[in-house]
Amino acid sequence: MSAPEGLPATVGRRRYVQPGITLIAFAAAGGMLAAHRTALDTGADRLAAADGEWLVLACVAAAATWVCAAVAQQGAVRERLPRGRLVAAQFAAGAANHLLPAGAGAAVVNLRFLTRCGLSTRRAATALAVKAAVGGAVRCALGVALLVASPDTVHLSARAPQLLVLLPVAAGAAVLTVAISGRLRRMTGRVFADVRDVHRHRARACALWGGSVAFALLHAGVVVAVVHAIGVGLPVGRVVMAYLVASGAAALLPTPGGLGSLDAALALALTAAGAPGPAAVSTVLGYRLLTGWLPMAPGLLVLALLARRSAL
Template identity: 80%
Template sequence: MALAGLAAVGTWVCAAVAQQGAVVERLPRGRLVAAQFAAGAANHILPAGAGAAVVNVRFLTRCGLSTRRSATALAVKAAVGGIVRCVLGVALLVVAPGTVRLPVRVPHGPVLLVPVLAGAVALTVVPTVARNGRLGRAVTRALADVRAVHRCRARAWALWGGSVGFALLHAAVVVAVVRAIGLGLPVSRVVMAYLVASGAAALLPTPGGLGSLDAALALALTAAGAPGPAAASAVLGYRLLTGWLPMAPGLVVLALLVRRSAL
């Protein structure tokens, strides 16, 4: 449980690194980490990540960015986080093919065709949208911000590396809690359970994923081979370290940041 707690603390640092990577300007490090800690607490009050979004937009605007650029930075960070989870899941399936056993064999051809078609649609739709009116100008400016971030190697490494670290450390919290309660599940199955559950919970607008992530993670751990009561205990331990224990200190930090005009 001590290792799980250390991993939980590391998630806020990785969130700060990824947020720094989403903007070209240098952000104050201490306040950036504090803002991510406060955003985690706010995220458990408002649905669908709105709490964290409000805190981060306010923080970035206080650092001199416009509201548009702040919103773009959050969108880029969220998109990279989703891509990272998908890539980690695919990489895990390649490295450990027995992690997930599908009841029906799916042909590789149609599966590989999906991302190709998605890429073709994106290449067709995005330039078309970019040529049309106000929305087109907004998309053009957003793409310019994304290109500016990726032209700076340090920012690109921070954005992608912080996002990878954030996902892996959250998975590490689940792995450590599973070990603490004596479950002998393979690490690869636990990590996959977290990746699948966090992706599913993102589709349901509940505050901090409460309820949606809990149910999805418990179901995923049960599907990975954990008994129902043990899966529920693992979810409770994960929630305790990443949500409930940091809630009160996070709200205190949020109030201090507001009082000091950092938000």
């Protein structure tokens, strides 16, 4: 059927594009869940026998991460964004992030949301880069602060050097990539300019940094709660440090939502921190269930709803 008279042909095609994207997203999510059915069953069985109060706390912390992501995103832009849709977009972005590699799903959703709110594509992309840069800086700062405040949080084992060596390698690779690519140099310059602009306004700086700090701590809090729920006697500091190191290492590998890379890095970090191997695997499964697999279906429904209302 052709587009109605007086309207561009692209308008008629757009009616079918968004539902098509939604169906593809649902199909991809279904395939991913089916591929990890065994892991889902195992994780669900272990969580069913875990401490319910700690699991409730983990669920609350996981839900709060979307609010913190929204606060940080608001701090990265000058314009006032609609609060309800902003939080909904972060929830939908979390689901989309498990379908595309290296955080591309969340980036696409947030980029589309910001442009729908009136930002140019360039400004929206820079705002996302500012948020990502601050998030990385926050994780590094939290790790250093935790190490200074409590040096025994690092429980060196035979596997610890495998994790620690990733930090200078990652930093060197990032600097080399930026130095080689002129486009990345220009993008980095715009990001630094926007960061300076953010710090000229105290409210924006507090939102950006406060939201980023709370986001990282709440994700670490989910891991801590799951560790306590399954009865693993690890100090909180070691668990938080394990998450910070693992999330930084997982950023180097372009897998959807960190799936696979974050799982392996977190299990390795928890084992290096002193957790038994089976307990580390159970913790990772519980964390993945609460932050990724269980919210995926409702997140995709929110994504479809936002697309239908032209918020994306």
